[in-house]
Amino acid sequence: MITIENVSFSYQDAEADGIQNVSLHMEKGECLLLCGRSGCGKSTLTRLINGLVPHFYSGTLAGSVRVAGMDITQVPMHVIGEKVGSVFQNPRSQFFNVDTDSEIVFGLENLAFPVDEIRRRFEQTTRDLKLEKILGRSIFKLSGGEKQKIAFASVYALSPDVYVLDEPSSNLDVHAIAELSELLKMLKHQGKTIVIAEHRLYYLKDIVDRIVYLEKGRIAGEYTGTDFLEMSSSTRASKGLRAMDLMGIQLPAVKAQPRTPVLEIRDVTLNYDKTIIMKDIQITASYGDIIGVIGKNGAGKSTFSQTLCGLHKEFSGFFLWNGSPMSPKQRLKLSYMVKQDVNYQLFAASVEEECSLGSNNPDEGKIEEVLKGMSLYEYRQRHPMSLSGGQKQRTAVAVSQLCNKKIIIFDEPTSGLDFGSMVEVSKLMEELAAAGKVIFVVTHDYELITKVCNRMICFADGKVKDNLVVGTETARRLQDFFTLSESKKIDE
């Protein structure tokens, strides 16, 4: 179905990394996983298959790519689009329409299918993907998981032979990932050929037939699913890969818990647009705590973090700092949030300027010290937007240090990160904790929690369902959440 022979490609603007001398052959009905560190060329390889390279991203291409009997370099995109469907990482930016129904039929309309056929396929797609509940909605009212489902539906309606997915799980919660996994099983059952580039591997455990590991634009290894599962965790880590079997992760023994309670959240009820989101929240936290916050999308995690840092003001109850209640305004001074999309948080023309922004007499010495601590000092003259994702994140954290923030909330800091980058983020958090900050991490990343959090809070059913110390003793409860046995109980 897919034959890639001796292909090398380098991007014109040389911003992204290309691939060198890659050959790959895939049978019909096969499911292939491409993995490797960020920038290893796995996205480029998916783009070769769906034609975005060379039709959309230009550069120098050598070698031949044949997919479903077409020479990809010669055939125009709209012909490829009928045979090869693509789903991307960011559910927000792959919608061309503003409502779900139009989006599902978008591809069909582009390819000028007759209206009757479009209707038939629309109904078929809705049935197969169980979309009844989310039809007729504005895409701005959908959760990330629902959006990704619609993106999938829009491709499914075209009924392509080959599916190409580029990090489809990056923005999804545990439940949406489970649904994605089911969807892929269905496609495989229908005999579709599937290529997935991913960092998160666990949900593909029972689906992939073959795994291709890329390193610096070359294929550096091929494994079957079982080979891959047997790989030791140290080999895996040295390759920069995430765990494929979550349950195989060893939790550390319970660490010594910090014991200077400083933040107390007492009897807090959160409201949003006058409806109650969460009730009766009681949490205490100490300097040096790293608290993982987990829960389904819509469980109230973001309202909670927004309220904690004083941005959201619809609530009742008390946030006490050293025993005295804080107003939202005081909390805003005391806390900082590192957003999932850190691009919204950087405003200045250089890293150095970013650090002194909003302050009348910036302390040059302290800025230098903090930047050195974040290994950003050599980049101080660079434009923040020209930095890598991890460097941007560190810049945002540097800012929080300089503003002397005490509570730092990380919102999904590891979405779409490979193993190495995740380790970097966890080191950063540990350093902050050691420096006496209170840290909250809102995340769906089990590996991150086991790696860095000393405590974990689970939101469900409009309340704090669990408030645990992370360690071998509580491994079961944690695993339950991520293997969804817990949620099944809740749903029933």
Next chain:
Amino acid sequence: MESILVARERSRQGLLRLDPRTKLSILFTSNIMVLLSPGLPYEILMAALILLLGLLCGVYRYSIKMTIVYFFLVAGQILGTLYFDDVLRVFLVTFVVFLRKIFPCAMLGGILIATTRVNEFMAAMHKLRMPRSIVIPLAVTLRYFPGVIEEWRHIRDSMNLRGLSTSFWGFLKSPIKTAEYVYVPMLFSAAKIADELSAAAVTRGIDNPKIRTCVQQLGFTAADGLCAGCFMVLLMSALWN
């Protein structure tokens, strides 16, 4: 069996469903009307007509809100002229008059965006034989605007966390700085979204040279003629004067 798609289509909007081409022609006529306007009463009549159109198309909240703002602008102009001294009059009233002039067209634009699906718009443009290089960027723009609010919220939150003011007074105190803080992240995210959006659209055949189909039936009805007619009559009356 009637398609679900069609059934929901009927319940989607208000009394009036206009063809996107009619909407464009109305927008065009209104712009000329503002240019040729003989005076305030004429423009108020035009705003009233636009309000009526908005209500008939089922855009209730927006139309009413905008009408109230318009009312204040008109009141501001009249009272300002009566009670302010010369300097203030030049500054404020001129500004208010400028806003008031373009306001009805902006309101109409909002109504049209709210009632037109991207695919309807594209199909209508293709029927008008507009080249793709114009239609696609226009469609992307139409798609981009509703998302701007979401972007703005992110930026506003981040600014507040940094102690950068996002209030109206903060803006008045240092307008250029504030605008820059909003503008930089917005620009970068827009560039990224545009890139990803285009890639996603290209893989789904947007560059197909064949005329695209459209699930929604496009076509002119009596309602189209009536609406375009009303605006045309108003335009003619301006010329007559």
